[in-house]
Amino acid sequence: MASTKSLDGKVIVVTGAGRGIGRGIALLCAAEGAKVVVNDPGVGTDGSGGDGATPAEQVVEEITKAGGTAVANFESVAEAIPASKIIKQAMDTYGKIDGVVNNAGILRDAIFHKMSIDAFEMVIKVHLMGSFYTSHAAARYFREQNSGSFVHFTSTSGLIGNFGQANYAAAKLGIVGLSKSIALDMGRFGVNSNCVSPFAWSRMIGSIPTETEAEKARVERMQRMGPEKIAPLVAHLLSDDAKEISGQIFAARMNEIFLMGQSRPLRSIHRAEGWTPQSLAEHGMPALKSSFYKLDRSADIFSWDPV
Incomplete structure (x- = not known):
C-alpha cells in the first residue's frame, strides 16, 4: 500500500527550527515522512x-x-561558509536534499532615524543574505537531480508596511525578489520557489506591549495563532503535490490562507511631447492620485479577527 505521507523519503532543511514556527515546520515535516535537518544556533531574538x-x-x-x-x-x-555547512550536513547524513525552508530570523526594531547601522546590517544578513546562502548552497544539488523546493519566509512588514522595521521590511521584500528569481532561473530544472508570510505567535513578536486592555486583547488573539497553523502550507509546498506551484506569495493566518498580490502597473499617463516637472505637477500626478496607495500598516489591511 502506498504511503499517504506527503513528504515520504524526502530530506528537508529547516533553518531557525529550534523554536516557534520553524519548530512546528520541522515536527510536521518529520511526521509527514521527511528526514529533517533541524538548524538553530540557539541565539536570542536579536541574534545574541x-x-x-x-x-x-x-x-x-x-x-x-x-x-x-x-x-x-x-x-x-x-555567513556563507557556515550556511553552506547546513546543506552539506544534509548531504553527508542522508545523501541528498529535497527541500530548504528559509525560516531563520532576528529582530532589531527601531524607528528609522534612530536605527543603528549594525541593526540594519545584521537583520539583512540573517534574513536576506541567509536565505541566499542556504539556497545557493542547495541549488547545485537541485540542478544535478532536476528537482527541489524552496520555501522562503517573507512578512507583511515588507509586503504592506509596519512602524520601526525598515531593516526587517527591506530584508523581507528582498526575499520576495530572491524567490521569484530562483523560480525563473531554476524552473527548467524542476525546482520551485515560493514565499510564505506567516501570522503566528512566536518569540519574535512576543515583545508586543500589553499595557492597555486593547493591547492585552490583541495579544490574546495573536497567541491563538500557533505555529502549527503555518506548517501545513509549508509542508504542502515542499511536496510533489505542489511541484507546479512556483514564484507565488502566500500568507497563512489562523485557518485562512491568502494568495498575495505582486507588483503590476495600475494605470498610466501619457503626453505626446513628454513630461516636465511642471506638467507632472499640474496634470500627471493629479491623474494618478486616486490610485495612490495609502501608508497602510499590516494591521490596517488584516484588520479582522482571525477565526
Whole structure:
C-alpha cells in the first residue's frame, strides 16, 4: 500500500527550527515522512546570546521519540561558509536534499532615524543574505537531480508596511525578489520557489506591549495563532503535490490562507511631447492620485479577527 505521507523519503532543511514556527515546520515535516535537518544556533531574538545547541537538540529528540528521523545543526545562516555547512550536513547524513525552508530570523526594531547601522546590517544578513546562502548552497544539488523546493519566509512588514522595521521590511521584500528569481532561473530544472508570510505567535513578536486592555486583547488573539497553523502550507509546498506551484506569495493566518498580490502597473499617463516637472505637477500626478496607495500598516489591511 502506498504511503499517504506527503513528504515520504524526502530530506528537508529547516533553518531557525529550534523554536516557534520553524519548530512546528520541522515536527510536521518529520511526521509527514521527511528526514529533517533541524538548524538553530540557539541565539536570542536579536541574534545574541541564547541557549546554544539546546533548542535544536530538543526538537530532534521530539521527532525521534515520535518515530521520525532528524539531525541537529547549529550553524548560523548569516555567513556563507557556515550556511553552506547546513546543506552539506544534509548531504553527508542522508545523501541528498529535497527541500530548504528559509525560516531563520532576528529582530532589531527601531524607528528609522534612530536605527543603528549594525541593526540594519545584521537583520539583512540573517534574513536576506541567509536565505541566499542556504539556497545557493542547495541549488547545485537541485540542478544535478532536476528537482527541489524552496520555501522562503517573507512578512507583511515588507509586503504592506509596519512602524520601526525598515531593516526587517527591506530584508523581507528582498526575499520576495530572491524567490521569484530562483523560480525563473531554476524552473527548467524542476525546482520551485515560493514565499510564505506567516501570522503566528512566536518569540519574535512576543515583545508586543500589553499595557492597555486593547493591547492585552490583541495579544490574546495573536497567541491563538500557533505555529502549527503555518506548517501545513509549508509542508504542502515542499511536496510533489505542489511541484507546479512556483514564484507565488502566500500568507497563512489562523485557518485562512491568502494568495498575495505582486507588483503590476495600475494605470498610466501619457503626453505626446513628454513630461516636465511642471506638467507632472499640474496634470500627471493629479491623474494618478486616486490610485495612490495609502501608508497602510499590516494591521490596517488584516484588520479582522482571525477565526
